[in-house]
Amino acid sequence: MELTRLSDLAIGQYGIIEEIEAEESFRWRLQALGFRIGREVRLIRQALFGGPLQVQVGSINVMLRRQDAASIQLRATG
Amino acid sequence: MRRIALLGMPNTGKSTFFNRLTGANARIGNWPGITVDLLSARILLGAEMVEIVDLPGLYDLHGFTEDEQVVRRFLLSNPVDLLCIILNATQIDQQLPLVLQLQRLGLKTLVVMNMADEAERLGIRFDTATLAAGLDCPVCLISAKYGRGFPEARKVLQQILSLNSPATTPAPRIDFAADEALVAAAEKLIARSVAIPRMLDFSLSERIDRFALHPVLGIPLFFFVLFLLFQGVYTLGGPLQDGVAWLLEQFRELILVHLHGVLPDWLYGLLVEGVYDGLGTVASFVPVIVLFFLGMALIEDSGYLPRIAFLMDALMARVGLDGRSFVMLLMGFGCNVPALMGTRVMRSRGLRLLSMLIIPFSLCSARLQVFVFLTTALFSPIQAPLVLFVLYTMSFLTALVTALLFKNRLSNSEPLLIELPPYRLPTFNQVLLRGWHEVHHFLSRATRFIVAGVVMIWLLTHLPTDVPAGSTETLAGMFGGWLEPVLRPIGIDQHMAVVLLFGFVAKEIVLGAMAVVYGLQGDALAQSMAQHMDWVQAFSFMLFTLVYTPCLSTVATLRSESKSTAFTGISIVWSLVLAWLLSFVFYQSARLLMG
Numbered sequence: 001m002e003l004t005r006l007s008d009l010a011i012g013q014y015g016i017i018e019e020i021e022a023e024e025s026f027r028w029r030l031q032a033l034g035f036r037i038g039r040e041v042r043l044i045r046q047a048l049f050g051g052p053l054q055v056q057v058g059s060i061n062v063m064l065r066r067q068d069a070a071s072i073q074l075r076a077t078g
Numbered sequence: 079m080r081r082i083a084l085l086g087m088p089n090t091g092k093s094t095f096f097n098r099l100t101g102a103n104a105r106i107g108n109w110p111g112i113t114v115d116l117l118s119a120r121i122l123l124g125a126e127m128v129e130i131v132d133l134p135g136l137y138d139l140h141g142f143t144e145d146e147q148v149v150r151r152f153l154l155s156n157p158v159d160l161l162c163i164i165l166n167a168t169q170i171d172q173q174l175p176l177v178l179q180l181q182r183l184g185l186k187t188l189v190v191m192n193m194a195d196e197a198e199r200l201g202i203r204f205d206t207a208t209l210a211a212g213l214d215c216p217v218c219l220i221s222a223k224y225g226r227g228f229p230e231a232r233k234v235l236q237q238i239l240s241l242n243s244p245a246t247t248p249a250p251r252i253d254f255a256a257d258e259a260l261v262a263a264a265e266k267l268i269a270r271s272v273a274i275p276r277m278l279d280f281s282l283s284e285r286i287d288r289f290a291l292h293p294v295l296g297i298p299l300f301f302f303v304l305f306l307l308f309q310g311v312y313t314l315g316g317p318l319q320d321g322v323a324w325l326l327e328q329f330r331e332l333i334l335v336h337l338h339g340v341l342p343d344w345l346y347g348l349l350v351e352g353v354y355d356g357l358g359t360v361a362s363f364v365p366v367i368v369l370f371f372l373g374m375a376l377i378e379d380s381g382y383l384p385r386i387a388f389l390m391d392a393l394m395a396r397v398g399l400d401g402r403s404f405v406m407l408l409m410g411f412g413c414n415v416p417a418l419m420g421t422r423v424m425r426s427r428g429l430r431l432l433s434m435l436i437i438p439f440s441l442c443s444a445r446l447q448v449f450v451f452l453t454t455a456l457f458s459p460i461q462a463p464l465v466l467f468v469l470y471t472m473s474f475l476t477a478l479v480t481a482l483l484f485k486n487r488l489s490n491s492e493p494l495l496i497e498l499p500p501y502r503l504p505t506f507n508q509v510l511l512r513g514w515h516e517v518h519h520f521l522s523r524a525t526r527f528i529v530a531g532v533v534m535i536w537l538l539t540h541l542p543t544d545v546p547a548g549s550t551e552t553l554a555g556m557f558g559g560w561l562e563p564v565l566r567p568i569g570i571d572q573h574m575a576v577v578l579l580f581g582f583v584a585k586e587i588v589l590g591a592m593a594v595v596y597g598l599q600g601d602a603l604a605q606s607m608a609q610h611m612d613w614v615q616a617f618s619f620m621l622f623t624l625v626y627t628p629c630l631s632t633v634a635t636l637r638s639e640s641k642s643t644a645f646t647g648i649s650i651v652w653s654l655v656l657a658w659l660l661s662f663v664f665y666q667s668a669r670l671l672m673g
């Protein structure tokens with residue numbers, strides 16, 4: 001099964017988190033906001049000029065930058 | 079005395095709970111981590127006085143932000159009888175691991191699940207008994223905003239404290255390794271005790287965001303919201319301001335003038351022409367400031383600020399900052415001091431210092447008073463709002479240019495992760511409480527500095543006693559004379575030089591100082607200003623006032639937050655140099671162009 005980066009998801013697309021390759025402190029922060037292996041996320045929108053992404057994970061909406069979102073690997077689910 | 083520490087993630091309504099519990103005025107913000115001061119209050123719980131401490135929001139116990147370090151340091155050094163952990167009930171699946179992590183500290187805990195009203199609307203159901211059994215501590219479900227379940231939670235707090243056991247501090251070493259296990263344990267417990275619909279319905283917030291975060295419309299919409307805020311403040315505040323000014327003038331004409339013969343001349347001069355005129359000129363602006371803060375509180379509590387961070391992040395990234403820095407600049411429109419303290423949510427020191435370097439350029443409400451007064455005095459009613467708009471634009475530009483110039487020295491690479499909470503309509507009381515808190519802070523600061531400032535200025539312009547008041551031979555005239563070589567090239571005369579000198583202490587003094595220097599107040603002062611300076615001089619003066627060091631409180635906060643005297647020094651020197659250069663370029667080219 002091929003993995004996709006969160007930053008490569010199409011707008012409106014869902015994915016299940018398979019892997020998080022961030023440095024320690026950022027991984028904890030992601031974890032605290034619900035980014036855990038096996039969780040379903042959805043890319044809601046992206047800001048203009050390569051700006052941040054809005055992602056829904058569980059009951060939370062968060063914004064994070066493209067380059068940081070690239071550290072999250074997903075199995076796209078449609 | 080027993081001590082209860084309130085803990086929880088940002089955006090859980092911790093401050094709202096604190097306010098309800100203590101009746102004190104804590105700040106309530108939808109912006110993660112806005113509660114940066116350690117607020118505490120003493121309340122009577124049962125028969126006992128209990129101290130409640132509101133700790134900053136934290137995501138987990140090993141976070142690296144200043145706020146998270148504050149929590150750790152507090153818990154390790156202050157004995158606590160009870161940890162009261164506030165959760166956002168709608169996000170219990172995300173937040174429960176933090177509860178388990180905190181419980182490992184070995185302190186007695188109470189779990190308060192807040193926002194029961196929102197959870198109910200979203201269709202989330204709790205089995206609190208199972209949850210309490212699983213956590214081995216009492217669990218309360220409440221709505222701090224509307225007060226539901228609050229009396230019960232208070233009772234539980236009281237019961238736990240009545241079981242006598244000594245306060246403790248946790249062991250200084252916290253074991254991180256077991257965290258993965260905590261997450262698994264939390265998920266198991268959730269599965270047993272909470273029913274969460276698979277997809278939560280955020281349709282209202284999502285519908286608003288379709289406009290608020292629209293790729294093209296989002297930023298214009300934000301400026302429109304700002305425009306509405308200012309328009310509202312002036313439409314409502316203008317008549318109020320005139321009313322207060324009229325009242326103050328009546329009091330002076332009908333009562334104070336009769337003291338002229340009664341008091342010795344010098345005392346009359348000091349009290350009426352010094353303190354009364356100085357304070358009065360500033361006081362007439364209070365209604366506008368109150369409305370402005372109420373508007374800011376409304377925007378802050380609605381959840382719009384993180385959206386602004388989303389919209390502005392791409393731009394701010396280009397100058398070495400992030401969306402949060404922009405929001406701090408906006409907060410600085412009210413007062414620079416809390417905006418500076420808001421940078422505590424940043425982990426990277428470079429990013430934090432760079433943000434702190436630009437916040438003082440944010441056009442705060444104290445500077446706004448000076449600009450409203452001068453633009454009204456020197457420009458037509460149609461020009462005045464435009465001039466103000468130009469000053470706000472200059473405020474942003476100086477901030478961005480400063481960031482651009484310094485970004486390589488203060489490099490940062492902090493990942494950005496901010497929650498976008500659902501939009502919430504703050505209750506009337508919440509906004510009022512917040513507004514009142516800000517206004518109280520502003521007034522106490524303003525009156526303290528202004529009274530001292532205007533008295534000093536009155537003395538400087540009237541001493542020594544054997545020369546004509548306000549002349550070049552007075553102390554003020556001498557100071558002005560020394561500064562003249564520096565300030566003449568930017569069109570600022572001796573009188574205004576003295577005013578600027580005191581503006582260093584606080585911008586609220588500037589207006590009071592002008593009233594004292596010219597011995598006039600209200601409309602008479604405005605007319606006199608228009609005779610003393612033309613619009614080029616006035617604009618040059620405003621530019622300088624906008625850019626140079628805002629006030630001593632800001633300097634003190636810069637020092638205490640950065641813990642670096644060198645950084646504080648650079649900030650002051652840079653703002654002075656930039657202020658002078660901008661005013662110089664403007665003044666000289668305007669003079670050249672107009673012949």
